[in-house]
Amino acid sequence: DSPEGTLRIAVVGCGGHARAVSLPAIATADYCEPTVIVSGSAEKRAELGETYMATALDYHEYTAGQAVDEYDAVYVSTPNRLHLPHVETAARLGKAVICEKPLEATLERAERLVAACENEGVPLMTAYRMQAAPVVRRLREFLRGGGIGEPQRAFGDFTYPALDGERGPDQWRLDPELAGAGALFDLGIYPLNTVRFLFDSDPVAAWGDTRSTGEAFAEVDEHSDFSVDFGEYVGNFSASFSGYTTTRLTVQGTHGRVVVDPAFGSTEDRDIMVETKAGRVRLVGVGANETREEFDYFANAVLTGGEIESDGEDGLVDMRTMTAVLESAETGSRVDV
Ligand code: NDP
Structure with a gap:
């Protein structure tokens, strides 16, 4: 309405x-x-x-x-x-x-x-603008409708260089006090939240590792690789503050797979490839202004008293999962979420 x-x-x-x-x-x-x-x-x-x-x-x-x-x-x-x-x-x-x-x-x-x-x-x-993206919402329906059989695994990679021409080493993203963590909190959250949204499933445990090699990243994770056990599904994710920009999502099912590349940027058109035994279908440049959708979704919910799917609890599940990953990186163990 x-x-x-x-x-x-x-x-x-x-x-x-x-x-x-x-x-x-x-x-x-x-x-x-x-x-x-x-x-x-x-x-x-x-x-x-x-x-x-x-x-x-x-x-x-x-x-x-x-x-x-x-x-x-x-x-x-x-x-x-x-x-x-x-x-x-x-x-x-x-x-x-x-x-x-x-x-x-x-x-x-x-x-x-x-x-x-x-x-x-x-x-x-x-x-979470990804949840408002029409293409991501459509993909969720497709997966739920059995488009690639039973979904089993997801892979997500978000690499975005923190140091570029405009942003030097003196920035809040590299300050653990202001940021909390590095690539994990800033970038890893996108594949994590998007896969949770697509699977409609919450993590039961997580484990992972973080590494920094560059001097500017002495106090936050430059690279973060982590896995999430969703009970029925598994997610493997990586996030990095260094290297060529890469934003890619793969969902594998019993009968096929979907690849979204680019997947997580806010202004780029997503390319989607669906492959099953029947063949391959490519959808190229199926874009929309998802941030406008995001704010309209929020405004609509507030004005009508409607439900908000990406609410505070949704944000907390990701904070719990990423905190478990940080703990795992310290202890080397799998951590319950
Ligand atoms: P920027 O560094 O570009 O901007 C942060 C702004 O916060 C500053 O310009 C400043 O605004 C204000 N600010 C207030 N206090 C401080 C302080 N102590 N140090 C630095 N800035 C301060 O960050 P982003 O815009 O990239 O990120 C802002 C938030 O948005 C973060 O939480 C980030 O994770 C999130 N984000 C979300 C994205 C998405 O796609 N949903 C994409 C990028 C970021 P002013 O000068 O006006 O006071």
Whole structure:
């Protein structure tokens, strides 16, 4: 059902993802609009406030006085370790929340984040854009319909260089305090969450290893390889902050396999190959703006009081699983989730 009205969103933190992807998506979505832009940078406030015809405020101003009446929901897009304070404040103010992945820098802080929203009775969505992608949703139906027989295994790889022309070694992603972990939390979460979504299944145990060779990665995992036991299925994943960008997902069933490549980027068209004994089918460039879908899904749910599938608990399952992987990397053992 189409909801009445438009959800007014305050965008908290105007970094790379918010500026390049989320803000344009919210501005063109059907059921929401960016009415407040929150940034610590006066330059960004001036530019983005004008571009989006929104009230631009700093981190103190947006929760005080009449500013609070200018938005119904908060989108938190700061470094991971700063999600909790913004979500706690939003919940206290009775605002709905959509929070970037991973929910926080530690499991314990993520649990507090989810509890804050539960205690205040405000909706919380973990910003898993993959779940909103029409192609991924269609793939889930295809797998459920037995398109490749019984699904058995999934393989996911997300490599994205953390050091490029613009981002040097002095960045929050390489700071364990602000990030929580390296490639695992930043990139490994995509194949993990997407496979959970496709299988509709939660991990029972996880194990893995992390390694760093580059100097810039002394304090966080540069490479992370991990396996997840889903009971009926197995997932093998790898995430890396170094090397040529690779985003690939394979699901293997008893009668065929599906390969999605590229799979996890936010702006690229996905190519999908389905192979069974009957032959191969290729779907090329079946794209859509999934981030706009994500924000419309959130706004629709908040405006109509509907369910949110990628809720706080969904985000917590990934935090528990990734924390188990980190423990396993320390102990060398398989860890129950
Ligand atoms: P950036 O480093 O590009 O931006 C982070 C922004 O947070 C900064 O620009 C700044 O905004 C604000 N900020 C506030 N305090 C600090 C601080 N102490 N140090 C650094 N920045 C601070 O990060 P991203 O945009 O790449 O990531 C933001 C969040 O979004 C993360 O949780 C990340 O995991 C997630 N993300 C999600 C993606 C997705 O596809 N769903 C893709 C990329 C990231 P300002 O100057 O406006 O105050």
